[in-house]
Amino acid sequence: MLATVLAIAGTLLGSIVTGLFQHASAGRTEKTARREQHRAAQLEAITALAVAISDHRTAMWVRGDARLKGDPEDRVRELQTRSHATRSAVTRPLVALRLHVTDQAVREAADAMVGATYAMRDAYTSTDDLTRARAAALAAHDRFVDVSAQYLQIQSA
Template identity: 30%
Template sequence: METAVIAVIGTLLGSVVTHFFQRRTTERAAELSRAEQLRQERISAYSAFAGALVDYRRGQNDRWHRAQQTPGSPAAEEARIDSYRLRSSAHQALIRVQLVCDDAQALELAAAAFEVTNCMHEAPDEDDRSQRSEQARETLSEFIGAAAPSVR
């Protein structure tokens, strides 16, 4: 009789321990899966933002050059409208970065890169436009450097 009771208790104890370890393993696997999903989402958001900002910078340079060459021309107007479309895409990408990034410095740099790019067309002369363009490129590079550790 005692042997049977000990066997039942041992079986129950084994079941409880097995359940505990299986639950921990399942929770850990779910946690790792969420972390990998967030990592992939960050890679996608950061890449999309960088690409959109590069396109926006190109559009701002084009807008500035067209406005300087032939102010008020259809080509200048087309470049201005294109820059609005590119700004919208870059802003959408920035919002996506803001949703997935938890690094305050990277968020600041992303917003700064967008803002510097946004103001490029206001340059009064070629030297200032060139400087603003370079500053936009550098700020984007700084964002990428700050954001990269979160996806490695």
């Protein structure tokens, strides 16, 4: 009789311990999944912003070049419309970056990149000015990518 009681108690205790281990394991799995999902959202926000600002930088270059070369006014207006669309396309990934990445260095690099690209509009005075503004925007873009890559590597460590 005592052996039966001990066997039942041992079985119950084993079940409880197994349940506790399974619960802890499920919690770790869920936490890991949330962390991976957050990292994927960060990577998407960073990548989408880099692509959107690249598209806008190209549109600003083409628009400025057309204006400086004296292209017809309707062509310049068409390029202006395109550059407005690419600028608008920067907003969504910039907001996503602000929501998913709290690192100050990444945010500052993003702001510098966006600001340098937007500043190309003020460089429509000469081809040299436009070229310098484009080079500054490209350098800011590269810095943003480098700072973001460093941040993501630290996060995954």
